Amino acid sequence: MTDARDFSRRSVLADLLRNRPTSRKAIAARTGLSAATVSRTVDALVVEGVIHEASEIVSENRGRRAVQLDVVAERSLVVGIDLGASNTRIVIGDFAAEPLQRAELPTPSSLNPARLGEWLADIVGAMVEDDPRDLGAVAIGLPGAVSEARTVSNAPNLVQVESAEFVEALERRLGLEVRLDNDANYALLGEQRMGAAAGTPAAAMVTIGAGLGAALAIDGRIIHGKHGLVGEFGQLPIGPFGARLEHMVTGPGIIRRAAESGVTIDAPEELFTDPSLFALRAQFDHALQIVLTAISVSSEPEVIVLGGGIAESLASDLQRYQSALEANLRIAPRLVPARLGEFSGAMGAVIDAVRTLYRELGVDEGDLDDLPVASPPADLPAIA
Incomplete structure (x- = not known):
C-alpha cells in the first residue's frame, strides 16, 4: 500500500509541476490514476503546503466547475550563484524557479578560500534576511571542473575554489549543503530551460x-x-x-x-x-x-x-x-x-536548486529533465 501511495504521490506531483496550473480531472486524465486517488493525493499535498487550490474557478464540460491547482511558490526560497573570477552573480528564486531578486558584484579574488566562502554566504544572507520564507536550497556554479566527489580542479583564475575550505566555510555559514557544478554546465541548463536552447x-x-x-x-x-x-x-x-x-x-x-x-x-x-x-x-x-x-x-x-x-x-x-x-x-x-545574458549561469543554478527541493518531495529523477516549468524572464538583468 505504501509503494502505491508513493507512486501516486510522485505521479501527481510531477504532473502538476509540469502542467501548472491544472485540475484534479486533468491530472487523472494524464496520469491514468483514478479520480479518487488523485483527489486523496492532492488533499495530502495541500495539507503539506506543497500545492494550493487557487481561487479561480474554471468551467468544464456541461457547466461542471473545477478548482485550479498550483504549487505554493512562496513555500521556500532558492539561491543560484555564478561565482566568476571577476564578477559574482546571484539570483534569488521561489519554489517555482521564478526569479525574485538578483545581484551582481565584483568577486574579491584576493581573499583566501575560507574568507571567500564566508563572504559569499554573507552576501546571500543579506539578500534573504528580510524574507520570512525558509532558504531551501543553494546551488553554485564554479569556474573549474567539479567531480562527483565535490572536489574542484582546473580553476586557475580563482584557485581558492579548489580548496575544500571554500565550500566548508560557505556551508557552515549558510547552515545547509550546497549544490556544486561547473559554471558552463549551469549556463547551459539555464539556456535549455529558459533561454536560447x-x-x-x-x-x-x-x-x-x-x-x-x-x-x-x-x-x-x-x-x-x-x-x-x-x-x-x-x-x-x-x-x-x-x-x-x-x-x-x-x-x-x-x-x-x-x-x-x-x-x-x-x-x-x-x-x-x-x-x-x-x-x-x-x-x-x-x-x-x-x-x-x-x-x-x-x-x-x-x-x-x-x-x-x-x-x-x-x-x-x-x-x-x-x-x-x-x-x-x-x-x-x-x-x-x-538569451539570459550574463545571468545564464545563475539561472541554471536556480533551476538545479529547485530540482533539489523537488527530489526531497519524492519526484523521480527521470521526471526532473523538463522541470521546473518557468516562464523565461523577459528582462532578468533589470530585476531589482
Missing part, C-alpha cells in the same frame, strides 16, 4: 570571458564526467609550444598575446574593433573554430549557445563562424547568443 535536447554552451568553459547536453541532460572534465576543451594544447587553447581566446589570454606581439591593449574587446590587430584576430578565430568543431564532433548538438563577456563581442560574427563550420563538417549546429 529551450526545447532543444541536444545542445551545447560555450562561455568565453576570463576563462573558457563548455558544456554538452544529450537527450536533455547535461553530461557530467566522474572528474568533471567533460567539456574542458580549453585544456587542449593547440598553441605555440603547447599553449592551451584557453590562452588563445579568453580575456587575459588576448591581452597577454597582444603584449607578446609588442601591442598594448587596455581591454580584450579592442581585438574585435581595431583593424590593426588583424593577425591576432585571425589566431583568435582559428582557436574558436577548434572549440566549435570539437563540440560539434563530440556531441552533435543542434545548437551551440555562446555566452560570457568576450562572446558579447562576437554577435555579428556568428553567421561567419557557422558558415565555416558548415564548410568543414557539412552539417553544423546553429550558433546563437545567450
Whole structure:
C-alpha cells in the first residue's frame, strides 16, 4: 500500500509541476490514476503546503466547475550563484524557479578560500534576511571542473575554489549543503530551460570571458564526467609550444598575446574593433573554430549557445563562424547568443536548486529533465 501511495504521490506531483496550473480531472486524465486517488493525493499535498487550490474557478464540460491547482511558490526560497573570477552573480528564486531578486558584484579574488566562502554566504544572507520564507536550497556554479566527489580542479583564475575550505566555510555559514557544478554546465541548463536552447535536447554552451568553459547536453541532460572534465576543451594544447587553447581566446589570454606581439591593449574587446590587430584576430578565430568543431564532433548538438563577456563581442560574427563550420563538417549546429545574458549561469543554478527541493518531495529523477516549468524572464538583468 505504501509503494502505491508513493507512486501516486510522485505521479501527481510531477504532473502538476509540469502542467501548472491544472485540475484534479486533468491530472487523472494524464496520469491514468483514478479520480479518487488523485483527489486523496492532492488533499495530502495541500495539507503539506506543497500545492494550493487557487481561487479561480474554471468551467468544464456541461457547466461542471473545477478548482485550479498550483504549487505554493512562496513555500521556500532558492539561491543560484555564478561565482566568476571577476564578477559574482546571484539570483534569488521561489519554489517555482521564478526569479525574485538578483545581484551582481565584483568577486574579491584576493581573499583566501575560507574568507571567500564566508563572504559569499554573507552576501546571500543579506539578500534573504528580510524574507520570512525558509532558504531551501543553494546551488553554485564554479569556474573549474567539479567531480562527483565535490572536489574542484582546473580553476586557475580563482584557485581558492579548489580548496575544500571554500565550500566548508560557505556551508557552515549558510547552515545547509550546497549544490556544486561547473559554471558552463549551469549556463547551459539555464539556456535549455529558459533561454536560447529551450526545447532543444541536444545542445551545447560555450562561455568565453576570463576563462573558457563548455558544456554538452544529450537527450536533455547535461553530461557530467566522474572528474568533471567533460567539456574542458580549453585544456587542449593547440598553441605555440603547447599553449592551451584557453590562452588563445579568453580575456587575459588576448591581452597577454597582444603584449607578446609588442601591442598594448587596455581591454580584450579592442581585438574585435581595431583593424590593426588583424593577425591576432585571425589566431583568435582559428582557436574558436577548434572549440566549435570539437563540440560539434563530440556531441552533435543542434545548437551551440555562446555566452560570457568576450562572446558579447562576437554577435555579428556568428553567421561567419557557422558558415565555416558548415564548410568543414557539412552539417553544423546553429550558433546563437545567450538569451539570459550574463545571468545564464545563475539561472541554471536556480533551476538545479529547485530540482533539489523537488527530489526531497519524492519526484523521480527521470521526471526532473523538463522541470521546473518557468516562464523565461523577459528582462532578468533589470530585476531589482
